[in-house]
Amino acid sequence: MKGFAVMASGRGSNFQALIDAMKEGTLPACCLRLITDNPSAYAIERAEKAGIPVTVLDYASYPDRSAYEQALLREMRATGADLFVLAGYMRILDREIVEAFPRRILNIHPALLPSFPGLHAQRQALEHGVRVSGCSVHLVDSGTDTGPIILQRCVRVEQDDTEESLADRILEEEHRILPEAVRLFMEGRLNVQGRRVRIR
Numbered sequence: 155m156k157g158f159a160v161m162a163s164g165r166g167s168n169f170q171a172l173i174d175a176m177k178e179g180t181l182p183a184c185c186l187r188l189i190t191d192n193p194s195a196y197a198i199e200r201a202e203k204a205g206i207p208v209t210v211l212d213y214a215s216y217p218d219r220s221a222y223e224q225a226l227l228r229e230m231r232a233t234g235a236d237l238f239v240l241a242g243y244m245r246i247l248d249r250e251i252v253e254a255f256p257r258r259i260l261n262i263h264p265a266l267l268p269s270f271p272g273l274h275a276q277r278q279a280l281e282h283g284v285r286v287s288g289c290s291v292h293l294v295d296s297g298t299d300t301g302p303i304i305l306q307r308c309v310r311v312e313q314d315d316t317e318e319s320l321a322d323r324i325l326e327e328e329h330r331i332l333p334e335a336v337r338l339f340m341e342g343r344l345n346v347q348g349r350r351v352r353i354r
């Protein structure tokens with residue numbers, strides 16, 4: 155069975171969606187490891203409950219960004235994973251890391267890319283006044299949330315939405331499309347042609 159590794163910095167509800175999909179049998183793959191940059195990430199507890207090994211690379215304990223990225227690259231290589239899933243991993247990956255795993259890193263983003271990349275995507279959507287937002291799973295390239303899009307889901311923006319209420323509604327869809335995208339990758343069904351991803 156093919157394996158993937160997850161990288162998460164916080165709560166880890168998308169990581170949990172992957173764990174649940176594996177348990178239910180809708181994601182026939184093995185999660186080899188959680189890598190986190192945050193020693194107090196709740197994702198760590200989720201991994202421990204599910205029996206998934208954890209590597210904590212405490213960003214604060216490295217002298218600079220480059221030392222951290224080198225350690226991260228070593229850890230990523232050591233997992234032997236076919237795929238790396240960024241599930242709420244709150245750092246931009248170095249070009250060197252992106253190039254070490256071409257088309258093998260996925261990210262989940264809480265907006266309909268290419269709208270509202272970067273931080274606070276739900277706030278950006280509300281402030282812009284869009285009627286529809288959503289979430290995207292995409293392959294990671296060296297830009298910020300710019301890589302080829304695999305799956306997207308729409309969510310209506312209601313008149314009285316707050317950043318939190320919109321984030322919650324988008325999250326429900328994130329939990330659906332992330333396991334689905336990982337499954338498609340694991341089944342070798344993604345055919346990337348330039349920016350376009352064809353699903354076989």
Ligand code: GRF
Pocket residue numbers: 162164165166167168169241242243262263264325328
């Ligand atoms: C999600 O909204 C995800 O799209 C974004 O960060 C958030 C992580 O949430 N990249 P969680 O840690 O998976 O609960």
